[in-house]
Amino acid sequence: MKSNHSWIVLSYKVPSEPSTMRVRVWRNLKALGVVYIQQSVCVAPDTPEVRRKIQQMEKFIQSGGGETFLMEVVQFADRTEEHMVQLFNDQRTREYEEFFGGCDLFLKEIENETKRKNFTFHEVEENETDLGKLKKWYRKIMKRDFFHSPLMLNAKNRLDLCERKLAEFTEQVYRSEGHIEGQIE
Template structure:
Protein backbone atom coordinates (compact mmCIF):
# COMPACT_ATOMS: atom_id res chain seq x y z
CA UNK A 1 0.00 0.00 0.00
CA UNK A 2 1.28 3.42 -0.94
CA UNK A 3 1.23 5.45 2.25
CA UNK A 4 -0.52 8.79 1.92
CA UNK A 5 0.47 9.78 5.43
CA UNK A 6 -0.75 8.71 8.81
CA UNK A 7 -3.47 9.57 11.27
CA UNK A 8 -2.71 9.70 14.96
CA UNK A 9 -5.84 9.43 17.08
CA UNK A 10 -5.83 9.99 20.83
CA UNK A 11 -8.75 9.88 23.18
CA UNK A 12 -9.79 10.27 26.80
CA UNK A 13 -12.93 8.55 27.99
CA UNK A 14 -14.51 8.65 31.45
CA UNK A 15 -13.95 5.37 33.27
CA UNK A 16 -17.71 4.79 33.56
CA UNK A 17 -19.56 3.39 31.79
CA UNK A 18 -16.89 0.89 30.81
CA UNK A 19 -19.01 -0.27 27.87
CA UNK A 20 -18.02 2.89 25.96
CA UNK A 21 -14.31 2.19 26.51
CA UNK A 22 -14.77 -1.36 25.28
CA UNK A 23 -16.79 -0.21 22.28
CA UNK A 24 -14.14 2.33 21.28
CA UNK A 25 -11.33 -0.20 21.73
CA UNK A 26 -13.17 -2.82 19.63
CA UNK A 27 -13.89 -0.30 16.88
CA UNK A 28 -10.25 0.75 16.75
CA UNK A 29 -9.07 -2.87 16.68
CA UNK A 30 -11.53 -3.62 13.88
CA UNK A 31 -10.10 -0.67 11.94
CA UNK A 32 -6.64 -2.20 12.30
CA UNK A 33 -4.91 0.70 14.02
CA UNK A 34 -1.83 0.16 16.16
CA UNK A 35 -1.54 1.58 19.64
CA UNK A 36 1.63 3.59 20.17
CA UNK A 37 0.67 4.47 23.75
CA UNK A 38 -2.33 3.95 25.94
CA UNK A 39 -5.29 5.67 24.23
CA UNK A 40 -3.09 6.83 21.35
CA UNK A 41 -3.16 4.94 18.08
CA UNK A 42 -1.94 5.32 14.53
CA UNK A 43 -3.26 4.19 11.18
CA UNK A 44 -2.76 4.91 7.50
CA UNK A 45 -4.47 8.10 6.36
CA UNK A 46 -7.23 6.70 4.18
CA UNK A 47 -10.70 8.02 3.47
CA UNK A 48 -12.28 5.10 5.31
CA UNK A 49 -10.00 5.57 8.33
CA UNK A 50 -10.93 9.25 8.54
CA UNK A 51 -14.64 8.46 8.23
CA UNK A 52 -14.56 5.81 10.98
CA UNK A 53 -12.46 7.96 13.31
CA UNK A 54 -14.90 10.85 12.90
CA UNK A 55 -17.72 8.52 13.98
CA UNK A 56 -15.65 7.44 17.00
CA UNK A 57 -14.93 11.08 17.77
CA UNK A 58 -18.68 11.71 17.88
CA UNK A 59 -19.31 8.67 20.10
CA UNK A 60 -16.55 9.68 22.51
CA UNK A 61 -17.69 13.33 22.62
CA UNK A 62 -21.31 12.32 23.24
CA UNK A 63 -20.14 10.30 26.23
CA UNK A 64 -18.10 13.01 27.93
CA UNK A 65 -14.75 12.19 26.36
CA UNK A 66 -12.22 14.08 24.28
CA UNK A 67 -10.31 13.23 21.13
CA UNK A 68 -7.47 14.61 19.08
CA UNK A 69 -6.80 13.72 15.49
CA UNK A 70 -3.47 14.54 13.92
CA UNK A 71 -2.61 13.99 10.27
CA UNK A 72 1.07 13.32 9.64
CA UNK A 73 2.32 13.55 6.06
CA UNK A 74 5.84 12.26 6.54
CA UNK A 75 7.87 10.47 9.18
CA UNK A 76 11.46 9.45 9.30
CA UNK A 77 12.12 6.27 7.32
CA UNK A 78 13.13 4.43 10.51
CA UNK A 79 9.92 5.41 12.31
CA UNK A 80 7.75 4.50 9.35
CA UNK A 81 9.47 1.13 8.90
CA UNK A 82 9.00 0.38 12.60
CA UNK A 83 5.31 1.28 12.44
CA UNK A 84 4.75 -0.83 9.32
CA UNK A 85 6.57 -3.70 11.03
CA UNK A 86 4.20 -3.43 14.00
CA UNK A 87 1.19 -3.50 11.68
CA UNK A 88 2.56 -6.60 9.96
CA UNK A 89 3.25 -8.33 13.30
CA UNK A 90 -0.37 -7.81 14.30
CA UNK A 91 -1.65 -9.18 10.99
CA UNK A 92 0.78 -12.11 11.17
CA UNK A 93 -0.77 -13.16 14.48
CA UNK A 94 -4.25 -12.89 12.99
CA UNK A 95 -3.33 -14.85 9.86
CA UNK A 96 -1.62 -17.56 11.93
CA UNK A 97 -4.77 -18.04 13.99
CA UNK A 98 -6.88 -18.03 10.83
CA UNK A 99 -4.63 -20.66 9.23
CA UNK A 100 -4.85 -22.85 12.36
CA UNK A 101 -8.66 -22.64 12.31
CA UNK A 102 -8.68 -23.42 8.59
CA UNK A 103 -6.54 -26.50 9.23
CA UNK A 104 -9.06 -27.60 11.87
CA UNK A 105 -11.81 -27.21 9.29
CA UNK A 106 -9.90 -29.40 6.83
CA UNK A 107 -9.32 -32.02 9.53
CA UNK A 108 -13.04 -32.01 10.34
CA UNK A 109 -13.93 -32.62 6.69
CA UNK A 110 -11.32 -35.38 6.54
CA UNK A 111 -12.64 -36.96 9.76
CA UNK A 112 -16.24 -36.97 8.55
CA UNK A 113 -15.13 -38.40 5.21
CA UNK A 114 -13.20 -41.23 6.90
CA UNK A 115 -16.21 -41.98 9.12
CA UNK A 116 -18.38 -41.98 5.98
CA UNK A 117 -20.59 -39.48 7.75
CA UNK A 118 -22.17 -38.08 4.62
CA UNK A 119 -25.34 -36.35 5.74
CA UNK A 120 -27.05 -33.02 5.25
CA UNK A 121 -26.45 -32.04 8.90
CA UNK A 122 -22.69 -32.19 8.30
CA UNK A 123 -23.07 -29.97 5.24
CA UNK A 124 -24.92 -27.39 7.33
CA UNK A 125 -22.39 -27.47 10.19
CA UNK A 126 -19.41 -27.16 7.88
CA UNK A 127 -21.10 -24.49 5.79
CA UNK A 128 -21.54 -22.34 8.90
CA UNK A 129 -17.87 -22.80 9.78
CA UNK A 130 -16.70 -22.06 6.23
CA UNK A 131 -18.82 -18.89 6.18
CA UNK A 132 -17.27 -17.85 9.51
CA UNK A 133 -13.78 -18.38 8.07
CA UNK A 134 -14.67 -16.40 4.95
CA UNK A 135 -15.91 -13.38 6.92
CA UNK A 136 -12.92 -13.55 9.23
CA UNK A 137 -10.49 -13.56 6.29
CA UNK A 138 -12.28 -10.59 4.73
CA UNK A 139 -11.91 -8.64 7.99
CA UNK A 140 -8.22 -9.46 8.32
CA UNK A 141 -7.48 -8.53 4.70
CA UNK A 142 -9.34 -5.24 5.15
CA UNK A 143 -6.95 -4.18 7.91
CA UNK A 144 -3.87 -5.72 6.27
CA UNK A 145 -2.70 -2.39 4.91
CA UNK A 146 0.79 -3.60 3.99
CA UNK A 147 0.10 -7.09 2.59
CA UNK A 148 1.62 -9.18 5.33
CA UNK A 149 3.62 -12.22 4.17
CA UNK A 150 1.00 -14.69 5.41
CA UNK A 151 -1.86 -13.14 3.44
CA UNK A 152 -1.19 -15.34 0.40
CA UNK A 153 -0.99 -18.51 2.52
CA UNK A 154 -4.24 -17.61 4.28
CA UNK A 155 -6.01 -17.07 0.96
CA UNK A 156 -4.65 -20.36 -0.39
CA UNK A 157 -5.74 -22.40 2.63
CA UNK A 158 -9.19 -20.82 2.48
CA UNK A 159 -9.43 -21.84 -1.18
CA UNK A 160 -8.39 -25.37 -0.14
CA UNK A 161 -11.14 -25.36 2.51
CA UNK A 162 -13.66 -24.22 -0.07
CA UNK A 163 -12.62 -26.97 -2.48
CA UNK A 164 -12.69 -29.65 0.24
CA UNK A 165 -16.16 -28.52 1.25
CA UNK A 166 -17.42 -28.62 -2.35
CA UNK A 167 -16.04 -32.16 -2.72
CA UNK A 168 -17.70 -33.15 0.56
CA UNK A 169 -21.03 -31.77 -0.67
CA UNK A 170 -20.72 -33.73 -3.92
CA UNK A 171 -20.05 -36.91 -1.95
CA UNK A 172 -23.08 -36.30 0.27
CA UNK A 173 -25.23 -35.70 -2.82
CA UNK A 174 -23.97 -38.94 -4.36
CA UNK A 175 -24.65 -40.85 -1.12
CA UNK A 176 -28.13 -39.35 -0.91
CA UNK A 177 -28.83 -40.03 -4.58
CA UNK A 178 -29.07 -36.34 -5.46
CA UNK A 179 -27.32 -34.73 -8.41
CA UNK A 180 -25.47 -31.56 -7.44
CA UNK A 181 -26.65 -29.97 -10.69
CA UNK A 182 -30.37 -30.17 -9.88
CA UNK A 183 -30.18 -27.24 -7.45
Protein backbone atom coordinates (compact mmCIF):
# COMPACT_ATOMS: atom_id res chain seq x y z
CA MET A 1 0.00 0.00 0.00
CA LYS A 2 2.09 2.91 -1.21
CA SER A 3 0.59 6.25 -0.32
CA ASN A 4 1.30 9.92 -0.46
CA HIS A 5 0.87 10.35 3.29
CA SER A 6 3.54 11.84 5.42
CA TRP A 7 3.19 11.83 9.16
CA ILE A 8 4.08 13.73 12.32
CA VAL A 9 4.97 11.83 15.48
CA LEU A 10 5.00 13.84 18.70
CA SER A 11 6.45 12.46 21.88
CA TYR A 12 6.11 14.64 24.94
CA LYS A 13 6.67 14.70 28.65
CA VAL A 14 4.90 17.17 30.91
CA PRO A 15 5.40 17.85 34.60
CA SER A 16 3.07 15.80 36.79
CA GLU A 17 1.79 18.97 38.44
CA PRO A 18 -0.29 20.86 37.66
CA SER A 19 -2.46 18.16 36.08
CA THR A 20 -4.34 20.84 34.16
CA MET A 21 -1.41 21.11 31.75
CA ARG A 22 -1.45 17.38 31.00
CA VAL A 23 -5.21 17.44 30.49
CA ARG A 24 -5.03 20.50 28.25
CA VAL A 25 -2.36 18.91 26.06
CA TRP A 26 -4.32 15.67 25.79
CA ARG A 27 -7.60 17.45 25.00
CA ASN A 28 -6.05 19.68 22.35
CA LEU A 29 -4.30 16.81 20.64
CA LYS A 30 -7.41 14.61 20.72
CA ALA A 31 -9.46 17.49 19.27
CA LEU A 32 -6.90 17.65 16.48
CA GLY A 33 -7.58 13.98 15.74
CA VAL A 34 -4.26 12.37 16.63
CA VAL A 35 -3.89 8.68 17.43
CA TYR A 36 -1.93 7.74 20.51
CA ILE A 37 0.41 4.82 19.85
CA GLN A 38 1.97 4.90 23.32
CA GLN A 39 1.45 7.02 26.41
CA SER A 40 2.39 10.60 25.43
CA VAL A 41 3.31 9.54 21.88
CA CYS A 42 0.87 10.48 19.16
CA VAL A 43 0.73 10.35 15.38
CA ALA A 44 -1.15 12.45 12.84
CA PRO A 45 -1.08 12.99 9.10
CA ASP A 46 1.20 15.87 8.21
CA THR A 47 -1.18 18.56 7.00
CA PRO A 48 -0.55 22.31 7.30
CA GLU A 49 -3.18 22.70 10.02
CA VAL A 50 -2.02 19.66 11.99
CA ARG A 51 1.60 20.79 11.78
CA ARG A 52 0.72 24.32 12.94
CA LYS A 53 -1.31 23.08 15.90
CA ILE A 54 1.26 20.51 16.95
CA GLN A 55 3.96 23.18 16.84
CA GLN A 56 1.74 25.34 19.07
CA MET A 57 1.39 22.43 21.49
CA GLU A 58 5.17 21.95 21.45
CA LYS A 59 5.64 25.57 22.50
CA PHE A 60 2.97 25.25 25.18
CA ILE A 61 4.54 22.07 26.59
CA GLN A 62 8.04 23.55 26.58
CA SER A 63 6.86 26.82 28.17
CA GLY A 64 5.35 24.77 30.99
CA GLY A 65 8.61 22.96 31.71
CA GLY A 66 7.88 19.92 29.58
CA GLU A 67 9.87 18.23 26.85
CA THR A 68 8.94 17.39 23.27
CA PHE A 69 10.38 15.35 20.48
CA LEU A 70 8.88 15.84 17.03
CA MET A 71 9.53 13.43 14.17
CA GLU A 72 8.53 13.84 10.58
CA VAL A 73 7.93 10.50 8.88
CA VAL A 74 7.90 10.50 5.11
CA GLN A 75 6.56 6.98 4.96
CA PHE A 76 5.81 4.16 7.36
CA ALA A 77 6.31 0.55 6.38
CA ASP A 78 3.27 -0.61 4.37
CA ARG A 79 1.74 -2.71 7.14
CA THR A 80 2.33 0.01 9.71
CA GLU A 81 0.67 2.61 7.53
CA GLU A 82 -2.32 0.35 6.92
CA HIS A 83 -2.59 -0.14 10.66
CA MET A 84 -2.33 3.62 11.30
CA VAL A 85 -5.06 4.42 8.80
CA GLN A 86 -7.24 1.75 10.41
CA LEU A 87 -6.66 3.28 13.86
CA PHE A 88 -7.71 6.69 12.56
CA ASN A 89 -10.81 5.24 10.88
CA ASP A 90 -11.70 3.31 14.03
CA GLN A 91 -11.64 6.57 16.00
CA ARG A 92 -13.85 8.26 13.42
CA THR A 93 -16.25 5.31 13.43
CA ARG A 94 -16.74 5.73 17.18
CA GLU A 95 -17.31 9.46 16.71
CA TYR A 96 -19.75 9.01 13.84
CA GLU A 97 -21.70 6.39 15.79
CA GLU A 98 -22.02 8.80 18.71
CA PHE A 99 -23.07 11.51 16.25
CA PHE A 100 -25.77 9.19 14.86
CA GLY A 101 -27.08 8.83 18.42
CA GLY A 102 -27.28 12.63 18.70
CA CYS A 103 -29.15 12.80 15.40
CA ASP A 104 -31.55 10.08 16.55
CA LEU A 105 -32.32 12.06 19.72
CA PHE A 106 -32.94 15.16 17.63
CA LEU A 107 -35.28 13.31 15.27
CA LYS A 108 -37.12 11.72 18.22
CA GLU A 109 -37.63 15.17 19.75
CA ILE A 110 -39.15 16.47 16.49
CA GLU A 111 -41.35 13.36 16.29
CA ASN A 112 -42.52 13.76 19.91
CA GLU A 113 -43.33 17.45 19.50
CA THR A 114 -45.22 16.67 16.30
CA LYS A 115 -47.26 13.93 18.01
CA ARG A 116 -48.12 16.34 20.84
CA LYS A 117 -48.92 19.01 18.25
CA ASN A 118 -46.63 21.33 20.17
CA PHE A 119 -46.20 23.67 17.22
CA THR A 120 -44.71 26.72 18.90
CA PHE A 121 -42.08 29.19 17.90
CA HIS A 122 -40.24 28.34 21.13
CA GLU A 123 -39.89 24.71 19.98
CA VAL A 124 -38.54 25.88 16.62
CA GLU A 125 -35.91 27.96 18.39
CA GLU A 126 -34.88 25.09 20.67
CA ASN A 127 -34.63 22.69 17.75
CA GLU A 128 -32.68 25.19 15.65
CA THR A 129 -30.19 25.47 18.51
CA ASP A 130 -29.93 21.68 18.73
CA LEU A 131 -29.47 21.39 14.96
CA GLY A 132 -26.72 24.03 15.15
CA LYS A 133 -24.94 21.88 17.73
CA LEU A 134 -25.23 18.82 15.47
CA LYS A 135 -23.79 20.79 12.54
CA LYS A 136 -20.86 21.98 14.66
CA TRP A 137 -20.26 18.42 15.90
CA TYR A 138 -20.33 17.10 12.32
CA ARG A 139 -17.80 19.73 11.17
CA LYS A 140 -15.45 18.78 14.02
CA ILE A 141 -15.57 15.11 13.07
CA MET A 142 -15.10 15.90 9.37
CA LYS A 143 -12.03 17.98 10.17
CA ARG A 144 -10.48 14.93 11.86
CA ASP A 145 -11.62 12.45 9.20
CA PHE A 146 -8.30 12.42 7.40
CA PHE A 147 -8.91 9.12 5.60
CA HIS A 148 -12.60 9.49 4.71
CA SER A 149 -14.25 6.95 6.95
CA PRO A 150 -16.89 4.78 5.31
CA LEU A 151 -19.44 6.43 7.64
CA MET A 152 -18.76 9.96 6.36
CA LEU A 153 -21.56 9.89 3.76
CA ASN A 154 -24.03 8.33 6.21
CA ALA A 155 -23.30 11.13 8.68
CA LYS A 156 -23.96 13.79 6.05
CA ASN A 157 -27.19 12.07 5.03
CA ARG A 158 -28.35 11.85 8.65
CA LEU A 159 -27.61 15.54 9.20
CA ASP A 160 -29.52 16.38 6.01
CA LEU A 161 -32.47 14.36 7.31
CA CYS A 162 -32.40 16.34 10.56
CA GLU A 163 -32.45 19.58 8.55
CA ARG A 164 -35.42 18.39 6.45
CA LYS A 165 -37.39 17.28 9.50
CA LEU A 166 -36.81 20.62 11.20
CA ALA A 167 -37.92 22.45 8.05
CA GLU A 168 -41.11 20.34 7.98
CA PHE A 169 -41.73 21.00 11.67
CA THR A 170 -41.13 24.73 11.20
CA GLU A 171 -43.61 24.78 8.33
CA GLN A 172 -46.20 23.13 10.60
CA VAL A 173 -45.57 25.80 13.25
CA TYR A 174 -46.15 28.57 10.71
CA ARG A 175 -49.33 26.89 9.47
CA SER A 176 -50.64 26.39 13.00
CA GLU A 177 -50.06 30.04 13.75
CA GLY A 178 -51.71 31.06 10.48
CA HIS A 179 -48.55 32.14 8.68
CA ILE A 180 -46.67 30.80 5.73
CA GLU A 181 -42.94 31.46 5.90
CA GLY A 182 -41.94 34.29 3.61
CA GLN A 183 -45.55 35.43 3.07
CA ILE A 184 -46.33 39.07 3.79
CA GLU A 185 -49.71 39.74 5.34
